[in-house]
Amino acid sequence: MAKEIKSILLIDDDLAINYFHKRLFLKLEISNSVLPFFNVSDALKGLIDLNITLSKNDLVFIFLDINMPEIDGWSFLEEFDKIKSTLIGEFKIFFLSGSINPEDIEKAKNNDLVTNYYAKPLMMEGILDLKEIYS
Numbered sequence: 001m002a003k004e005i006k007s008i009l010l011i012d013d014d015l016a017i018n019y020f021h022k023r024l025f026l027k028l029e030i031s032n033s034v035l036p037f038f039n040v041s042d043a044l045k046g047l048i049d050l051n052i053t054l055s056k057n058d059l060v061f062i063f064l065d066i067n068m069p070e071i072d073g074w075s076f077l078e079e080f081d082k083i084k085s086t087l088i089g090e091f092k093i094f095f096l097s098g099s100i101n102p103e104d105i106e107k108a109k110n111n112d113l114v115t116n117y118y119a120k121p122l123m124m125e126g127i128l129d130l131k132e133i134y135s
Contacts, residue, residue: 006058040071054089
């Protein structure tokens with residue numbers, strides 16, 4: 001049974017990038033629920049709230065900026081790892097970065113929580129490929 005992409009969380013401190021990505025996901029009808037967050041603390045609270053509405057066949061995409069002030073993407077992963085056993089549904093975490101730092105790419109590839117690493121901004125073709133792969 002195909003999974004529904006129930007929700008997409010955009011976690012990035014860049015307002016313009018979140019706006020652009022949200023419009024693109026909605027335009028491409030990837031999900032009706034695209035939730036932008038501008039910091040990790042709010043995103044974790046939003047994730048816990050979203051969890052209440054999920055079923056085991058729901059899929060949630062999380063697009064996570066690596067470099068953010070206060071709490072970065074790596075710290076989000078640490079917190080996510082602590083709560084993942086309490087979450088319902090399936091979560092795919094995609095790292096986003098404006099840089100192509102080889103150390104970050106390698107570290108992301110070696111982290112079991114990270115599904116893939118993308119340069120930002122995301123482009124239409126890449127998003128459509130994700131939709132085809134996961135739904």
